[in-house]
Amino acid sequence: MRTGTSRRSDEDVDDQEHTTARIERGAGAHADRRARRRTDPHPRGHGEEAFDTLHAAGKVRNFGVSNHTPGQIELLKRSLNQPLVVNQVQLSITHSPLFAAGIAANMAGLDQSIDRDNGLLDYSRLNDMTLQAWSPFQKAFFDGVFLGDRENFAELNDVLDELAAAYGVTPTGIAVAWITRHPANIQVVLGTTTPSRVVESAAGSEIPLTREEWYRLFTAAGHTVP
Numbered sequence: 001m002r003t004g005t006s007r008r009s010d011e012d013v014d015d016q017e018h019t020t021a022r023i024e025r026g027a028g029a030h031a032d033r034r035a036r037r038r039t040d041p042h043p044r045g046h047g048e049e050a051f052d053t054l055h056a057a058g059k060v061r062n063f064g065v066s067n068h069t070p071g072q073i074e075l076l077k078r079s080l081n082q083p084l085v086v087n088q089v090q091l092s093i094t095h096s097p098l099f100a101a102g103i104a105a106n107m108a109g110l111d112q113s114i115d116r117d118n119g120l121l122d123y124s125r126l127n128d129m130t131l132q133a134w135s136p137f138q139k140a141f142f143d144g145v146f147l148g149d150r151e152n153f154a155e156l157n158d159v160l161d162e163l164a165a166a167y168g169v170t171p172t173g174i175a176v177a178w179i180t181r182h183p184a185n186i187q188v189v190l191g192t193t194t195p196s197r198v199v200e201s202a203a204g205s206e207i208p209l210t211r212e213e214w215y216r217l218f219t220a221a222g223h224t225v226p
């Protein structure tokens with residue numbers, strides 16, 4: 001880190017060795033991307049030497065982060081020689097503070113109006129940083145999928161079924177389309193181990209939902225559109 005010690009930290013070594021081992025366990029000789037998962041506020045190396053070494057060795061071509069706010073990204077960028085091209089964040093129709101806060105900005109007494117990521121959506125678009133949506137089908141935080149959950153999300157599943165029939169895809173595809181339809185060009189990170197769900201998701205990623213359809217899904221999931 002240029003603002004602190006230049007000594008190679010234990011964390012840098014760990015990061016570099018961990019990444020190299022992961023690449024070598026996988027199929028390829030390099031990774032297209034390496035993402036730093038969450039920020040750690042304690043004084044330590046930011047991994048810049050590990051990034052330099054992995055990049056120079058051709059092990060990693062592009063770097064990114066996960067769950068970082070705009071301020072955290074700006075702070076980290078000061079220590080790095082490579083651009084940060086992606087940021088993975090949790091995003092699904094039912095877990096969408098990334099979109100929802102801005103849609104209901106500045107509304108007193110409305111929980112949705114709380115900005116939980118310091119304007120990450122606008123920051124990412126203004127800085128050409130690609131957002132990647134993790135847990136695209138989860139209700140909230142690893143508590144099961146909203147697809148087919150009629151007990152908690154009956155209205156949402158009605159709209160998903162209706163749009164799936166209209167577009168000739170599955171509700172899974174429409175859930176993906178809801179993310180990819182946004183002009184921020186967000187990429188979807190699937191967690192499924194079921195090949196057919198990957199195919200359904202890919203089919204949905206090309207669906208051009210109308211603005212009205214997009215907002216119908218959003219409100220059916222319980223969000224407010226002022």
Ligand SMILES: NC(=O)c1ccc[n+]([C@@H]2O[C@H](COP(=O)([O-])OP(=O)(O)OC[C@H]3O[C@@H](n4cnc5c(N)ncnc54)[C@H](OP(=O)(O)O)[C@@H]3O)[C@@H](O)[C@H]2O)c1
Nearest residue numbers: 066088134135136137138145147189190191192193194197
């Ligand atoms: N950067 C980060 O901090 C972070 C955090 C968490 C996750 N991630 C990444 O994001 C990826 C996706 O997250 P995730 O796994 O939570 O996402 P997800 O794709 O929303 O959920 C996958 C899980 O939901 C099940 N599922 C999917 N569609 C279903 C359906 N229609 N009906 C019933 N079950 C269904 C899958 O089961 P089947 O396997 O049986 O299809 C799987 O158990 C992870 O694999 C991980 O790589 C990143």
